[in-house]
Amino acid sequence: MDDVRQTLYQNHPVHPPSLISPQDLFSYTLPSHSDTLFTRLNSLQEEDLLLDCIFPLQEKSFQAHRLVLAAASQTPDVFFGSKLKCGLGVEDIAHCLSPVGLSAVLDFAYCGNVAVDFSKKGVMEEVLDACRYLGMERLSQRCTSKVTTSAAAEREKSLANIKIMWERGVGCDFTIQAESGERYSAHRVVLAAGGDYFRALLCGGLRESTEDIVCLQGVASWVIESMLGFIYTGQLSMGWSQIWELTDALCQFQLLGALSLCIDFLRDRMDESTCLDVLVLAETYALVQLGQAAEEYILAHFQCISAGEKFKDVSFSFLEKLLEKDSLYVESEIVVFRAVVDWVEDSPKERLPVLPGLLHRVRLPLLSYSELQEALSCSLLCRSPGARGSLDALRSLLEEDYTGPECRPRNPNQVLVLVGGDTVDDECRKMVPSQTLWFAQQFHRGHGLVRSIEWRPFTKLPEPPRFRHCVCLLNNNLYVLGGRKYYGSLDILKSALRFDLSQCKWERLPDMLCQRDYFSAVCLEGKIFALGGNCDDSQYLDAVEYYTPEENTWRYSITLQGLH
DSSP states (O other): OHHHHHHHHOOOOOOOOSSGGGGGGGEOOOTHHHHHHHHHHHHHHHOSSOOOOEEOOOEEEEOOOHHHHHHHOOOGGGGGGOOTTTSOOOOGGGOOOOHHHHHHHHHHHHHHOOSSSSTTTTTHHHHHHHHHHHTTTTHHHHHHHOOOOOOHHHHHHHHHHHHHHHHHHHHTEEEEEOSSSSSEEEHHHHHHHOOOHHHHHHHHHOOGGSSSSSEOOOOOOHHHHHHHHHHHHEEEEEEEHHHHHHHHHHHHHHHHHHHHHHHHHHHHHTTTTTHHHHHHHHHTTTOHHHHHHHHHHHHHHHHHHSSSSSSGGSSSHHHHHHHOOOOOOOHHHHHHHHHHHHHHHHHHHGGGGGGGHTTTTTTGSSOOOHHHHHHHTTTHHHTOGGGGHHHHHHHHHHTTTTSSSSOOOOOOOOOOEEEEOOOEESSSSEEEEEEEEEEEEEEEEOOHHHHEEEEEEEOOOOSOOOOOOOEETTOOOOOOOEBBBBGGGGGGGOOOOEETTTEEEEEEEHHHHHHSOOOEEETTTEEEEEEEEBBBSBBBOOOEEEEEEETTEEEEEOTTTGGO
């Protein structure tokens, strides 16, 4: 694993966030963080772990965490030594509290709601008395107001208060020390609720559980700052200069929520230069879904990635796995052949023996005549005795007397997508244009020839919504052209959009030269042609124009009349 870390850090030098330009950092937030944290805080209370506040009532004693109670109170300092207005400490007023009132306070502090029956006589008064003594103004308002916030919103408020106390150093009872000597204060109970590593460290009877300072060997100070920042806020800022070391640390300290944000970053932002490193990271830490996403990206961009230097370092087993995939996307099978040759030639002594096995997975019958000649002239094949079968296949294909097995064309996974259009409104009173893209999740078999499709929403078109437009697919990009945004003659569009299916990102293209709907669009020789259509509801076009992706321009072609 140390070799993996060294390779990743060499490919991507590490820089702390403080030295990185803000535009190179991306902030991610985990919406469920406060819910997860308070669920774990509640679990610590139920298991009698790290409890530091006790209320001895006559019937029974109640125990809790001072920090959690302080986060729900308008007077948090009273839970850390300050006196109440009456001059007593917070635990000295137990005789003023009832079990019902104190239970309601604890429910609110840990869960954000109250599980008591206010219809019973005297319950409301007991709860409000507890709120008054303990400064629980939020709970008091919740009990007396007709408009109440959700439990999740209350937990968010409490987490924000915990962050404020952390920044002020209020109630901090534990210190983490970086290898370089920097020290960071924190709350034991928050760390234990934040992740399994710290829970085991602080609650598992280890020597560190009784110490006030713990040094995390081999962990940079900025990594500790990032981890603590996430635990207290649910937010994480990262860029390519930090992601590798940060992911390594989050796996080590089992901060699964923060790790999920790193996985989101890597999945959303990987490109041709980083996808192989993402794959290595995923395999090292058994991040299965991230590894699948990296593999799918490599398959979709094989032509570009296989031409890079990093591709020469992939293992034989992984290359073999890629070559077997129908979803490997290339413009021609010669790209696959060249990738195999380049990979073997990078280390011929070790890799020449596996060349026959790789060539067996190159779909030679898909090569054109000139490509067959290129493959046959490759000297590497003559240096491998085991490649004789591939040489014979190439010769027979050129001589058109090939009798070997046929090959399936490589087709990436294909999905049926419905783009925009017009539909009835929610009240079924009128037709309205749609911005939604739907994809066919499943096809269900019915009786006889009947089939039904389960549709799921995919993404949204940028404004405006459109219908009577054209859609086409070129180089794994979805193009949406023209159409109209509403039902008037002035609503016909000439705008064009491109959706990158691998990155899930929209891009606005230059407008077409003519506004048009009810037209046709086709892809030919790497270009997109728009033919004919309606331009103003009174006349139809014979104009043909084409878009060239490399130049990002539209140009007129010969008209439809000129084709006769």
